Amino acid sequence: MTAQELVARMLPPFAGWLAVGALTLPDGSPARVAAVVVFLAAGPGAALVRIWWPALAVRPLEGPAGAGDPRFGRRSALLERLMLVPLVSVAAVTVTATTLLAAQAFSGRRVLLLLTLLTMLAAYCPRTRPS
Amino acid sequence: MPDATPTHAPEGATPRPAAGDDPRPAARGSRWSAVRPAGPLLAAAALWAYAVRSTDVTTLDDFGLVTAVHPAFWAGLAVLTAGFWSTVRRTGRADAWSLAYVLVLLVMERATQALVYPTPLHAWAWKHDAVVGHLLTAGGLRTGDELGDMAVYDQWPGFFALQAAAVRLAGVENTLTLMSWWPLISSVLVLAPLVLVYRTFTEDRRLIWTAVWVFCVGNWVGQDYFSPQSLALTLHLAVIALVLRRFPAAERRGPRQAVWTTALITVMVPVVLSHQLTPVVLIASLGVLALTRRHRDWVPLLAAVALFAAWNLTASLPFLSAALPEMVASLGDIGGNVETGYGTTPTGTGAVATSWAARGLSAAVMLLALLGAVRQRELRRHARPLLLLTGVPPLLIAANDYGSEMIFRVLMFMLPGAAFFAAAALLPRTGPPGRAPRRPGEGPADAPGEGPADAAGEATAETPAGAPAPVRPGWLPLPVLLAVTFAFVPSYMGKDRLSYFPPAEVALVADLVEKAPDGSLVAAPNRNYPLAYGDYWRLDHYWFLEEDRAAVDRILRRPARALASDMKDQPEPGRCYLLFTQGQRANAEMNGQLSEAEWRRIEESVAASPFFERVAGNAAGSVYELDVEAVEAVEAAEAVEEAAR
Numbered sequence: 001m002t003a004q005e006l007v008a009r010m011l012p013p014f015a016g017w018l019a020v021g022a023l024t025l026p027d028g029s030p031a032r033v034a035a036v037v038v039f040l041a042a043g044p045g046a047a048l049v050r051i052w053w054p055a056l057a058v059r060p061l062e063g064p065a066g067a068g069d070p071r072f073g074r075r076s077a078l079l080e081r082l083m084l085v086p087l088v089s090v091a092a093v094t095v096t097a098t099t100l101l102a103a104q105a106f107s108g109r110r111v112l113l114l115l116t117l118l119t120m121l122a123a124y125c126p127r128t129r130p131s
Numbered sequence: 132m133p134d135a136t137p138t139h140a141p142e143g144a145t146p147r148p149a150a151g152d153d154p155r156p157a158a159r160g161s162r163w164s165a166v167r168p169a170g171p172l173l174a175a176a177a178l179w180a181y182a183v184r185s186t187d188v189t190t191l192d193d194f195g196l197v198t199a200v201h202p203a204f205w206a207g208l209a210v211l212t213a214g215f216w217s218t219v220r221r222t223g224r225a226d227a228w229s230l231a232y233v234l235v236l237l238v239m240e241r242a243t244q245a246l247v248y249p250t251p252l253h254a255w256a257w258k259h260d261a262v263v264g265h266l267l268t269a270g271g272l273r274t275g276d277e278l279g280d281m282a283v284y285d286q287w288p289g290f291f292a293l294q295a296a297a298v299r300l301a302g303v304e305n306t307l308t309l310m311s312w313w314p315l316i317s318s319v320l321v322l323a324p325l326v327l328v329y330r331t332f333t334e335d336r337r338l339i340w341t342a343v344w345v346f347c348v349g350n351w352v353g354q355d356y357f358s359p360q361s362l363a364l365t366l367h368l369a370v371i372a373l374v375l376r377r378f379p380a381a382e383r384r385g386p387r388q389a390v391w392t393t394a395l396i397t398v399m400v401p402v403v404l405s406h407q408l409t410p411v412v413l414i415a416s417l418g419v420l421a422l423t424r425r426h427r428d429w430v431p432l433l434a435a436v437a438l439f440a441a442w443n444l445t446a447s448l449p450f451l452s453a454a455l456p457e458m459v460a461s462l463g464d465i466g467g468n469v470e471t472g473y474g475t476t477p478t479g480t481g482a483v484a485t486s487w488a489a490r491g492l493s494a495a496v497m498l499l500a501l502l503g504a505v506r507q508r509e510l511r512r513h514a515r516p517l518l519l520l521t522g523v524p525p526l527l528i529a530a531n532d533y534g535s536e537m538i539f540r541v542l543m544f545m546l547p548g549a550a551f552f553a554a555a556a557l558l559p560r561t562g563p564p565g566r567a568p569r570r571p572g573e574g575p576a577d578a579p580g581e582g583p584a585d586a587a588g589e590a591t592a593e594t595p596a597g598a599p600a601p602v603r604p605g606w607l608p609l610p611v612l613l614a615v616t617f618a619f620v621p622s623y624m625g626k627d628r629l630s631y632f633p634p635a636e637v638a639l640v641a642d643l644v645e646k647a648p649d650g651s652l653v654a655a656p657n658r659n660y661p662l663a664y665g666d667y668w669r670l671d672h673y674w675f676l677e678e679d680r681a682a683v684d685r686i687l688r689r690p691a692r693a694l695a696s697d698m699k700d701q702p703e704p705g706r707c708y709l710l711f712t713q714g715q716r717a718n719a720e721m722n723g724q725l726s727e728a729e730w731r732r733i734e735e736s737v738a739a740s741p742f743f744e745r746v747a748g749n750a751a752g753s754v755y756e757l758d759v760e761a762v763e764a765v766e767a768a769e770a771v772e773e774a775a776r
Contacts, residue, residue, distance in 0.1 A: 019300070023300065023302075025302075026302070027301075027302030027303065028301060028302045028303045028304075029302070032301060032302055033301045033302075033303070036297070036300040036301050037297070037301070040296070040297060040300070048397075049394075052390050052393070052394055055388060055390040055391075056377075056388070056390055056391055056394060058388070064330075064331065064332055064333045064334050064513070069334060072330075072334050076327065076330045076331075076376070079323060079326065079327055079330070080327060080372070080373070080376065082323065083323035083324055083327060083369060083372075084369075084394060084398075086320070087365070087366060087369050087398050088394070088397055088398070090293065090362070090366075090401055091397045091398060091400050091401045092397075093293050093296055093297075094289045094290070094292060094293045094400070094401040094404055094405070095400060095401070095404070096296075097292035097293055097295060097296040098288055098289055098292040098404055100292075101266060101270075101271050101272050101288060101292050101295075102271070102272055102446070103271070104270065104271035104272075105270075105271070106266070106270045106271060106292075106295070107270070107299070108296055108299030108300040109300075111296040111299075111300070112296075112300055128390055
């Protein structure tokens, strides 16, 4: 594993712990809001998509008629990956917060801790293999 | 259905030079040419910034921001649209320029209100802030026994749970700041899945970005506000994009990828948890796709149905079982489902004009889409799945009225496909469908001074290789693009007089909500005011103009007396308040609930009545408290008198 790969792998859980640490900052302070928003918007999604992507990328993708331009296809795949990161994050936050509300156990800290643990677990998981 | 869809190689395939997707700018050998799009972009942004600084919203007329905004706004919009068309019509411009234009357009469209108004718009958005407040206060979901009709939000809590987590973690009091900026955020979020859908059917970046532009200006229906459906639309489009791109029919599919199914389900889950209608549209759309030869894969449809059934048969069963008889009754009642009902008729020059502008805008986009689909035969054939998806939402009109909002939701869900074909109507017919235009320098099509060729295009020429060169669109479509872009402003911002609540109005209602004892009743003409649902878990409401017309006529005959009788039965320790604000008045007048004279008669009757005491007020409205004992004494005396007779 290269240093760059290690950084990419550990960045999402680091952002999660940074957000946990930011909770000690005053309510509504810009640094706290930024740390929380960045992690909630991208952290869990980045960690999960990193695991999934090798298996995802192996499936050929549909393209326009008369196409076959690999650069266009690769850029579309990149956009697809970039789209999945925030949307999977949104899904993770939504499911976690809804579950805690349904269990009458909702608190912001619990949501953040659960998501940070999920992100850390995902960072330690090996990436899927193309089959 | 003929299968004309090629399959891109998996990632990692050997790259080869691309004609249509070269990231390098057109250049034509000149640095000036490469940065030329920056000129109109910066000029438009500067004009917009000046307009925002110079706009005064203290007095809004019936045209809302249309007449209030500084004229520099319109100039900026014109410069931006012309600059966009000049940029996008040239082949070989980097996608980044088109994206930059679209982002500036979204800022002008969706951030202007956030900057010129000191408080968030739309009573419905304030209602959603109240739902988030309820979840934070309760710390859990509640049932219909505790919340009445508002329990529906606890049965589809996904979006609100997400926002509640964000509010609590950021340490802010409420979602009001987020609410102001949400139209911009949700509109930017939708871009990625939208572009991805379009990239499935064409490599022509002119078509892709013109379609994105038409989508942005055609999306006036206001579902981008702080609401579950704004996020659900993005997720819905993302699912459609993934299915179109990664779930082809079996013969092209290769080995099934469980991981793609996992990713797809992950994106579907928040749609099901957040919104009632979007999963229905999603299932119908996936069903239509599964029926086509090109996308005959039942896995996405079955996954969506399973998630939908699982949620609706458990968490949201109480709402569904209560609403089922009405849903069954409205099935097939197309007339009833598009009927808007009393109190929703645009009234007054401003409301009527802006309503017609909105209708005209939607009609123009749909007509252009029809023209594009008829004119671009090859594109129509190849993008048939998108055409079919565009035909799904109108079926919903036969199913339900969705609180008189179905027609707007149908327009919203049709727009991605309609915008694509509308853009195709503005571009010249091309040879092989979806082929990317050639890079500048590869053929004479991009040479300066080309002559007219097509109704909307210029310069048909042969490339050195003998393949037909793409035709560069002329300037004829620009007036059309300008017209739909300008029409967006009255359609989206023309009713701001009733959507905007000045700080005085917010302060008045916030003070009332804070001081009202548990179990109090807050009566008002209608619910168009901020915090109308503030603390709804402990306060009752009575919006008397939202009753049927006969009940309103009864109130109009003896306003103070009728209202006092309607309001008095509130159990202790609750008190009874009657609230009048300028937002309610704007809504009553602009939607045909009451004339100005009728409104004045009600207010004067209450002000002069011995049953009501004015307990608070400012320039934006008044709060009256009902003297329940006085009402009961008069009613008792009248009963004795009646009995004696």
